[in-house]
Amino acid sequence: MIEPAPPAETPVQAQPEETAPWWKWRRRPWQIAGLVALAVVLMAVWLVWALPLGRALEPLPSPTLVLVSADGKAFARRGAYKEAPVDVARLPKYVPGAFIAIEDRRFYHHIGIDPRGIVRAMRNNIRGGGVAEGGSTITQQLAKNAFLSNRRTLRRKAQEAVIALYLESRLSKDEILSRYLSSVYFGEGVFGLRAAAREYFNKTPEQLSIGEAAMLAGMVKAPSKLNPTEDYKAAMARQRVVLQAMVDTHTITRRQARQARYVRVRIGRPSLPVGSYFADWVSPQAKSAFERAYGEVVVKTTLDSRLQTRAEQVLRQYLDGPGRSLHATQGALVAMRTDGSVVALVGGRDYKESQFNRAVDAQRQPGSSFKLFVYMAALRDGMTPDSLVLDAPVRLGNWTPQNHEGEYLNRPIPLRTAFARSSNVAAVRVLQKVGVRDVIRTARDLGITSPLPNDATIALGSGPVSLLELTSAYAAVAAGQEPVRAHGLADFVPAGEVRRMPASDQRGMMDMMRAVVTSGTGRAASLGVPVYGKTGTTQDYHDALFIGFVGDLVIGVWVGNDDNAPMRRVAGGGLPAQIWHDVASYALSIGQVRGFQAAAPEEPTVDGNEVFPEDMAPNPTGLEGQLAVPPEVSPDQGAVQPPEQDDQTAPPEQGPPPRRLPPPSPPGLYIPPPPGPDEQGDQGGPG
Numbered sequence: 001m002i003e004p005a006p007p008a009e010t011p012v013q014a015q016p017e018e019t020a021p022w023w024k025w026r027r028r029p030w031q032i033a034g035l036v037a038l039a040v041v042l043m044a045v046w047l048v049w050a051l052p053l054g055r056a057l058e059p060l061p062s063p064t065l066v067l068v069s070a071d072g073k074a075f076a077r078r079g080a081y082k083e084a085p086v087d088v089a090r091l092p093k094y095v096p097g098a099f100i101a102i103e104d105r106r107f108y109h110h111i112g113i114d115p116r117g118i119v120r121a122m123r124n125n126i127r128g129g130g131v132a133e134g135g136s137t138i139t140q141q142l143a144k145n146a147f148l149s150n151r152r153t154l155r156r157k158a159q160e161a162v163i164a165l166y167l168e169s170r171l172s173k174d175e176i177l178s179r180y181l182s183s184v185y186f187g188e189g190v191f192g193l194r195a196a197a198r199e200y201f202n203k204t205p206e207q208l209s210i211g212e213a214a215m216l217a218g219m220v221k222a223p224s225k226l227n228p229t230e231d232y233k234a235a236m237a238r239q240r241v242v243l244q245a246m247v248d249t250h251t252i253t254r255r256q257a258r259q260a261r262y263v264r265v266r267i268g269r270p271s272l273p274v275g276s277y278f279a280d281w282v283s284p285q286a287k288s289a290f291e292r293a294y295g296e297v298v299v300k301t302t303l304d305s306r307l308q309t310r311a312e313q314v315l316r317q318y319l320d321g322p323g324r325s326l327h328a329t330q331g332a333l334v335a336m337r338t339d340g341s342v343v344a345l346v347g348g349r350d351y352k353e354s355q356f357n358r359a360v361d362a363q364r365q366p367g368s369s370f371k372l373f374v375y376m377a378a379l380r381d382g383m384t385p386d387s388l389v390l391d392a393p394v395r396l397g398n399w400t401p402q403n404h405e406g407e408y409l410n411r412p413i414p415l416r417t418a419f420a421r422s423s424n425v426a427a428v429r430v431l432q433k434v435g436v437r438d439v440i441r442t443a444r445d446l447g448i449t450s451p452l453p454n455d456a457t458i459a460l461g462s463g464p465v466s467l468l469e470l471t472s473a474y475a476a477v478a479a480g481q482e483p484v485r486a487h488g489l490a491d492f493v494p495a496g497e498v499r500r501m502p503a504s505d506q507r508g509m510m511d512m513m514r515a516v517v518t519s520g521t522g523r524a525a526s527l528g529v530p531v532y533g534k535t536g537t538t539q540d541y542h543d544a545l546f547i548g549f550v551g552d553l554v555i556g557v558w559v560g561n562d563d564n565a566p567m568r569r570v571a572g573g574g575l576p577a578q579i580w581h582d583v584a585s586y587a588l589s590i591g592q593v594r595g596f597q598a599a600a601p602e603e604p605t606v607d608g609n610e611v612f613p614e615d616m617a618p619n620p621t622g623l624e625g626q627l628a629v630p631p632e633v634s635p636d637q638g639a640v641q642p643p644e645q646d647d648q649t650a651p652p653e654q655g656p657p658p659r660r661l662p663p664p665s666p667p668g669l670y671i672p673p674p675p676g677p678d679e680q681g682d683q684g685g686p687g
Contacts (some may be wrong), residue, residue, distance in 0.1 A: 064189075064296040065286050066272070069305040070343070070490060074298075076279035077272040078286075081296065083194035085182035086205050088174050094210050096177055098217035104138040104250055104253035108173055112164035113138040115449055139164040142180040181205075186216065187223030187230075190446075200228060202268035205539065210252060214242040228265045231569035239263070258610035259411070264636075269296075277357050277426045278303055280393055284487030300490040302341035307587055311335060311344040313555075314582045319349050319573055323559070326568045328544075328575060332358035333617045334471045335583065338552045339477035340486045340494075344583075350465070356562075361451060363464035368422045369536030369545045369572065370443075370461030372474065372509070375419055375427075375440040377434045379508045385419075385515075388412035396456060401428050419512040420520030422535060424460060426574045431459040445484030447474040471556030477513070478532070480506045480551040484570035513548065522546060527584060529593075535572030542566055546576035550584050551593040557583075641655060 034501070067076040100107050103323040106114050114137050132403045136144070143163035166178060187198035193216065197205045201212050208216070218238035219226045228235035235287040239335065252260070273279070288297045315331045323329070335344035347357035356362070378387070391409040394401065401424045408425065431439055437460070440452050444625040447636035448470070467485055480501045485494055513532035515523040521535045525548055533548020542564055547556040557576040587593050 002048055003488070003502075007151075011465055019137065026336060037041040047194045049378075065283065066296050066298045066603075067282065067286070067303075068298055068300050069308075070305040071305055073305045073519075074272055075303065075305065076274065076276055077281050077296070078274060078279065078452075079397065080184075080189040080191055081195045081199065081269075082191040086193050087179060088181065089179050094211075094251055095205060095213045096181065097249070098213040098242055098246055099181065099220070100138070101245040101249045101251055102217050103141070103220060105245075107138050110137060112168035113137060113161050128594070136160070138180050139162065139167055141175055142176060142183070145168060145183050145185070145362070146179070184220055185223050185229040186219050192339050198268040200265055200268070201263075202266040202640070203363065208676065210246075210256055210259065211239065211243075211263040213353045214246065214260065215239040217588065218242045227266070232265070236261075266561060272273045275355065276351055276360065277309065278345040278488065280347075280357060281342075281345060281360050283489065285489050293510050301488050302337075302343055302487065302490055302492075303345075304343040306590055307344075307669055308344040310586045311346050311583050314586075315346050315578055316349055318579050319559075323570075323575060326570050326575070327561070327565065328559045328570050330358060331557065331579070332362070332467050333579065333583065334468050334486075334556045334557075335587075336475055336484075336486060336551070336554050338475050338484065338554060338595075340472060340475060340484045341490075342486055342488050344551075345488075354562075358441075358562075359467045359556075361466070362545050362558075363466055364560065365464050365538045366461040366462060366470055366545060367536035367538040367543060368424075368574065369470065369534045369547050370463070370465075371419065371422070371427050371459065372477070372513075372534055373443040373446065373448070373513060374431050374434070374439050374459050376417060376446070376505065376509055377438045378415065378430050379505045380442065380502075381438065383415060383430075385416040385508050385511045386414050388417055389429050390415060391421075391423050391426050392419060393594070394425045394428060396428070399456075401425055401460065416512050416515045419534075419646075420515035420518075422516075423523050428456060431456060443473070445482050446476045447473075447485070448473055461538070463522055467545070467556050467558045470545075471554055474534075474547045474549060474556065477506060477509050478552070478554055496630060517548065521571075521573040522548065522577050524573055525581045525584070527581065527588065529588070531579070531584070533577075535577065537571040540566040541568070541570055544570045544574065544576050546572045546574045546580045548580060550588070550593040551585065553587055553593045554585055555580050561604060578650070 022570045022597070024217045032274070049149045064077065066074050068074050068201075084356070095250070102109075106116065110116075113313070140160045143160045147163055158230055171179075181193040183192055185191055186193075186199070188199060190196050190199045193205045196216050197203045197208055197212075197220075201208065203212070215228060215235055215238075218235065218241065221238070225231065226235050226238050240261060241262060243252070246252045247254050247257050248601075282301055282303075286301075310603075312332050315333055317332055319328060323331075330348055331346075332348065333344065334342065348354050370556070389412065391403070391411065391413045392631065393408060403424050404422075413423075415426075417423075418430075436454055436458060438455065440454070443452060448465060450463065450465045450469065452458055455462075459679045472484050472486045475486075476482040480503070481498050483502055485496070485497070487494075510532050514530060514532060516532045516534055517526050522533050525531055525533055525546060527550060529550055531548055531550050533546060536545035536547070537543065543560045544567065545556070545558050547554075557579045559570060559575045559579070584593070627670040
């Protein structure tokens with residue numbers, strides 16, 4: 001008998017391990033309590049560390065600056081305005097009552113957040129079909145104003161509620177209200193009730209009337225739209241809403257409300273512009289020099305109000321007059337003392353049209369006004385104004401710098417003559433002797449901080465610089481010390497090393513700069529007293545400059561176009577020198593130039609023999625420029641290496657031709673060798 005096979009065993013599947021259901025955490029009450037307690041402690045620590053209770057009472061990070069000229073005239077106001085905190089216990093009851101009535105009627109009855117107020121606001125907003133009413137309490141507004149941003153997000157509202165509860169647990173109701181009134185915004189950059197009372201009614205908060213308090217309370221909803229100085233009717237309409245709310249909360253009677261309807265706005269602070277070219281430049285200096293403070297901080301500057309006004313007028317007159325036909329649409333001017341104190345700064349023809357400061361922020365090629373550093377380097381190297389340099393065509397590889405209209409004396413001339421005539425080829429030859437490195441070092445010593453090209457084109461001003469730093473470098477020559485740091489604060493204390501310039505270098509440079517004005521390219525700047533300066537014009541007449549000084553006043557002028565369009569043959573000896581002349585003449589007439597002696601009558605001369613006609617008008621077409629393709633220079637040797645291609649640039653500024661040849665050169669002076677046959681190229685750059 002065959003027994004039946006036993007049934008097959010069913011394989012047992014592995015059961016996953018059971019995880020404890022969430023309800024089993026009930027068996028661990030101590031762990032849960034510990035975690036909750038830790039979270040509460042961490043929240044409390046964060047609140048205490050991140051939310052200083054006195055923040056709303058502190059002055060603003062940057063004080064309100066009232067900029068005052070050296071002669072005591074306020075010319076700009078910068079920054080927000082906040083006065084010292086208020087104490088509600090010292091205010092008339094209706095003053096805080098106005099804010100409570102319109103902003104948070106249940107202020108003294110809630111714990112920082114008001115569920116009833118939130119429900120009421122939601123109901124009214126639904127009825128109105130939009131957000132017409134907010135549910136934030138005064139405590140929540142304080143939390144937002146003092147610790148949070150104005151972004152409307154759920155996260156910020158949650159943070160606002162948590163901080164409000166914290167504030168209510170740490171401060172009394174009157175302390176919260178005092179902080180709120182001391183920090184709330186009232187438009188026009190005004191923060192806090194004390195500043196608002198001064199701004200709109202020229203009173204203290206303790207002196208406010210019922211109507212004035214109601215008007216200020218009404219502004220909180222929309223400070224810009226309900227500003228009485230901007231929209232008086234809107235401010236009055238809102239004020240009447242507040243007065244009715246004060247009646248409803250029994251803060252005032254109906255009779256008091258009727259009597260308080262009409263108020264008169266009395267501006268407490270004189271109206272001042274927010275900005276100007278000088279104010280924009282000097283404000284960062286002032287902010288770094290002053291710490292937090294209530295009210296306004298009066299900052300005395302170096303600005304001369306009369307000279308500033310005249311400089312603006314002169315620049316605009318020339319641009320609107322001859323500049324219009326010459327396609328010169330913009331200009332800039334810097335006037336400073338030899339210690340760097342800026343007394344006038346014009347960054348453009350009209351600040352309202354364009355706030356870009358062309359005197360400070362624009363980087364433009366200086367043209368031949370940069371030759372100051374080339375010739376100063378030569379003086380440092382032992383040369384003198386009487387040292388000779390060949391004024392004849394020169395070729396460096398494939399680059400052939402040119403004088404204006406290809407005019408050359410074709411003989412050795414003194415450095416004084418070369419500088420006065422703004423000879424390009426002479427400047428390049430001087431640079432060949434002293435080396436690019438020494439020219440750059442000289443520019444750095446005199447205060448130039450902008451990047452400079454390490455090639456021969458530096459002799460012709462190919463490296464862009466600002467008018468402010470270039471004028472400061474010329475001030476260093478006038479002062480006999482280097483560098484001169486431009487500044488606009490009256491109590492400026494110079495920092496860093498200042499070196500005395502060797503007297504022989506200063507005298508030599510001033511000798512050559514004087515020749516520019518007496519018989520060179522800058523004769524339009526001539527006055528009845530000694531003037532020292534240099535012209536500069538860039539390729540194709542894109543830029544024209546004149547920088548010079550008389551006595552202790554150093555003035556730099558630039559003329560050009562914002563789009564870098566060429567002007568119609570405007571050179572540094574034309575419009576810029578004429579603008580310089582008129583501003584300097586005015587400064588002399590009002591006694592704002594010191595440290596000069598009247599010039600004795602003299603015959604214009606550049607080297608003792610070479611004399612130009614006295615009645616010859618300033619050359620308005622003289623031009624300097626720079627190369628488009630610079631020759632490379634070895635950083636180790638500073639020697640000029642040939643460029644790879646030819647490039648033609650604009651001619652330099654050029655004085656009138658000489659009437660007599662100079663005498664033979666004295667022994668021992670530098671005379672470059674004449675060019676060989678292979679150096680007579682016909683293309684080149686300006687000088």
